[in-house]
Amino acid sequence: MRRVAVAAVAALTLVAGCGGGEGSAPPVDVGPSDAPVTLRVLAGSELLDLEPVLADAGEATGVRIQLDPVGTLDGAQAVASGAVEADHDAIWFSSNRYLALQPGAQARLGTATDIMSSPVVLGLRRSVAERLGWVGRPVTWAEIAAAAGARRFTYGMTDPSASNSGFSAVVAVATALAGAGSALTLQQAESTVPALRDFFAAQTLSAGSSGFLQEAFVRRATGADPGEPVDGLINYESVLQGMNADGSLPEPLELIRPADGVVTAEYPFTVLAAAPPEARDAYRRLVEHLRTPDVQRAIAERTHRRPALPGVLPTPADTAVELPFPAQADVVDALLTSYFDKLRRPSRTIYVLDTSGSMNGDERIGALRRSLAGLAGADSSLTGQFRRFRGREQVTLLPFSSAPASPETFTVAEDDAGPDRQRIADAGAALQPGGGTAIYDSLREAYRIADEQIAADPDRFTSIVLMTDGENTSGTDLDGFRAFAGSRPAVPVFCVLFGESNAEEMEEVARLTGGRTFDARTAPLAEVFKEIRGYV
């Protein structure tokens, strides 16, 4: 038992250490506690819904199973660098396609066995789908892009650097709109044709994890969150069917499976080449069990994913075309870079940064300076590369202590982003600690700045990131902010818990504004700053 606990802690440390992503979900640990073998699996957080199935599988095969959730790119990075081998025996993500493109990654993978599948599709509120005339007939990505460009509907999607559903959607729409019929070429991946920009123009909700995306969608649909309801979601067919089935939506979603093709996640459970023989054997037994017809049926019923085993369910009548997925790393990287810096709706991010006296010291103000430098380009890791300040992004730094200091705003150039990013890093490096902590006065100031900026240029994702290491000591208190927040349109506040910050108050700020909190007390501040990029 002691060894298991140590392994779990080590696994958590790795997950935190390699970059948050969707790693904020708690790990799963199932199967007999006295099992002679434990299979340690680095997994996508969407696999957590298999917990009951895995618990049964663990009992049936005598294997204890640990799933450590992590984001797509973080997982790819851990495999490519070999870090994954230190404390895992297997990986299980919605897809190995991006991962296998990383240099050196393929050689670290052993047998991969597909367990289930689900295509990434568009779910639209039924009334909106009817209004657009998309019910009961084939719809193409080109039609969807045209309607998006004309703002005839809005949708939410996960950040493609954090989650496979968003990533698959970007590949699908780019491949379909290129219209070539084969895998994207480098030139096509760099394309910024108007139809692509049109398609992404209608995205009004982004998230670093599927879970948050679904919750935010439901909260906005039911009015629990401030902010406009969103018309649809791009996500796995299985997730959308699950949302329809659980009755939390005021209006069901109509699933649009574009006629020109989809990208499907096939969930390959993959043992690592370096896994010891006992773990390989445990893997073999588990996979055999998971692919028996009864278990396949149970997976389909519980998760709405399609079974991998032929003949378990009737073949779907629709002949949804599978789009080719690019098999060259440079093509995929070019596509993601183009998406972030050129195609997606640009962001506006206001960083409200605590520079009070308690921030003194390398592990506080130093960490903050390094975090900003990381986002400005100093972080060259796989995730760092796609979570930098993006082309066209408007970044405002609002340092505060006893009162908000004067804000500095930067707009990052679309093509040559380097110099602007450097200016943000320089401004971060100049931050000096001293004074008290006026959290809510500073938040109000951030909202004032947001109002001004929105009035001047409305078509951006606008968010506030609040980082404070302590309690509010001057100016307005939480009650004051509560009254203020209730009376104005929402800009979500993403709160970083750091040092001695008041977690309860921060949770409430996040809840009031439709944001969420991120914990930098247990993970490095720079990783948390990077994780938040998936939401802004």
Added chain:
Amino acid sequence: MTAPAGRRSGRRVLSWLLALALLGVIGFVVLRDMGGREPDPPAPTVVTGVIGSEKAAFFGDERVRAAFRAHGLELRVDPAGSRQIATTVRLDGYDFAFPSSSPAADKLLAQHPVARTYAPFSSPMAVATFAPIVDLLRQAGVVAPGSTTFDVRRYLDLAAAGTRWDQLPGNTAFPARKDVLLSTTAPCQSNSAAMYLGIASYVANADGVVADRAVATRVTPAVQPLFRDQGYLPPTTEVLFEDYLSAGMGRVPMALVYEAQYLAEELSADPVLPADGQLLYPSPTIFSRHTLVPLTPAGDRVGELLTTDPQLVALVAEHGFRPTDPRAFAAAFRDRGLLEPPPLVDVVEPPSFDTLEGMLTLLGCTP
């Protein structure tokens, strides 16, 4: 207060049980030594082999295990890619290696010279597809009317022109904005894709087996798009065939697989082939000759049994492979009232292992 007493009495019961068990053991040993025991069959010899993964279902079949057990052999197999078996897999500790192609076996033989190898069965490369796709291919001249022959030359012309399904005249059955391309596995990892490379390069080389580096360098760029344009490719033929079976026409309209995979499904008690599933044969095609290279006497015995034991040969045929004796193959279909697959005439040899390796390197595969 009662707990310790209870524990003590528990301990006493345990002591009695242990004593009884000990008596039982002594009694058994005494009786055995007095000769009151049936003789056990000799413990089976454990034989381990590394095999091409498309044979995993055959070696996993309980009837196959039992047939070997009847000859005193307990088989343990590890599946691996045929290319890996020939190059990177460490063979010490194995009794035999059983790659899926003769080039891979030749390469192995060069490193592990043995008296004889066994080629107990083979399977031609085939195209698993759907009736509406076959109709379209007929209209496009790739399949001749009334035949199950897939004309590779015509297909390569279609592919070279970058034809999409929705550009085929009169296509209302499958108007996908997607290139007309055979779905294959990843050539760097999988033998079936390497065999496809053999077929396509033969045709691209004006009907000649690619035999040297110069020809390989000339021909490979012409066949590269057949793989590249598909994008990401599945690592094994099992995965590809399963996609064909479960995902329907939209995902895999036509897949290059081993004939045995399709036939095994057709011959199984509970087939899951699509209702409109069809099997075509490329012309030319290549036979994947599953060749067993024995590394120990026990491994040699496995090769011999697979070739000569009537029960094993019948099981080979039931798994859709073509045994050396054609009568067993015919019988498997006759027994199920199915039509025996046609004999194939346009069959070519695969390039040598080193030539194939050369072409794979040109495709960007690392060893």
